[in-house]
Amino acid sequence: MEDYLKSANSGTVWALCAITVVIGFIQALLYMRMAKKTAAKIQLPGEIPNKAFRIGLISAIGPAMGVFIVMVGLMAAIGGPMAWLRLSIIGAAPTELTAATYGAQASGVDLGGAGYTLTAMAVSWFAMALNGAGWLVVTGLFTPGLEKLRNKMSGGDTRWLAVLSGACSLGIFGYLNVNEIYKGWGNALALIAGALSMVILVKFVVPKFPKLMEYTLGLAMIIGMFFAVLYDLAVA
Structure with a gap:
């Protein structure tokens, strides 16, 4: 295990992974600059983009914590550079962990377990890259046409378009939440506590603050x- 981790954490791998991460960082900066220019072009009040940025920043704390925890676990199995790369540009921690696990299983071993050699790690890396490549291909090919499809389905009615977008969001997040409930009581408790706290905050706390x-x-x-952590501590 020490031999393959030595290769996985080599300076060459760090440098190669850094190239992609830096490109992603530059893209984020360019997107922010473009959004700022567009806001000025349409004469959007400055407080609105600033408020939107703060909301996005705060809302990202929860998901980022989960990604960070998974990244620490992945670092011990596939090396720091690749874990840093994958979760920096994809960010779907459960998906990346699953892909790495499937790659190990395809080699006949457990992720990071006995017999997990340099070859098995390479298969895990390939599985993660192949999984991410599918998203990029679909996004690149079909995103330009999705906007036309959405406008055609809405018939130019902005109110119907809002309802359609909201329904799609509810369906997506509902599907994700159901999958989390199936994983155990800890996940279900996290979902219920988060939902109830959101209702309480919006209905009772926000009107006052x-x-x-x-x-x-x-x-x-x-x-x-x-609440999920409390549950895990209680049943441990």
């Missing part, structure tokens, strides 16, 4: 994770 509205999603995520 309106400035908390932009932090409600992040707070609900943290509360959900807190």
Whole structure:
């Protein structure tokens, strides 16, 4: 195990992975600059983009904590550079962990377990890359046409378009939540606690403290994770 981790954490791998991470960072900066220019072009009040940025930043805390925890586990199995790379550009921690696990199983071993050699790690890396490549191909080929399809389905009615987008979001997140419930009581408790705390915050706390509205999603995520941790400690 020490031999393959030595290769996985070599300076060459760090340098190669850094290239992709830096490109992703530059893309984020360019997107932020483009959004700022567009806001100025349409004469959008400055406080609105700033508020949107704060909301996104706070809301990302919960998911980022989960990604960080998985990244630490992946670092012990596939090396720091690749874990850093995959979770920096994809960010779907469960998906990356599953892909790495499937790669190990295809080699006839457990991820990071006995017999997990340099070859097995390479298969895990390939499985993760192949999984991510599918998303990139679909996004690159079909994203330009999705906007036309959405407008055609809405018939130009902005209200119907809002309903359609909202229904799609509810369906996606509902599907994800159901999958989490199936994983055990700890996940279910996190979901219930997060949902209830979101309702309480929006209905009772925000009317008294309106400035908390932009932090409600992040707070609900943290509360959900807190109750999940309490459950794990109680049953341990």
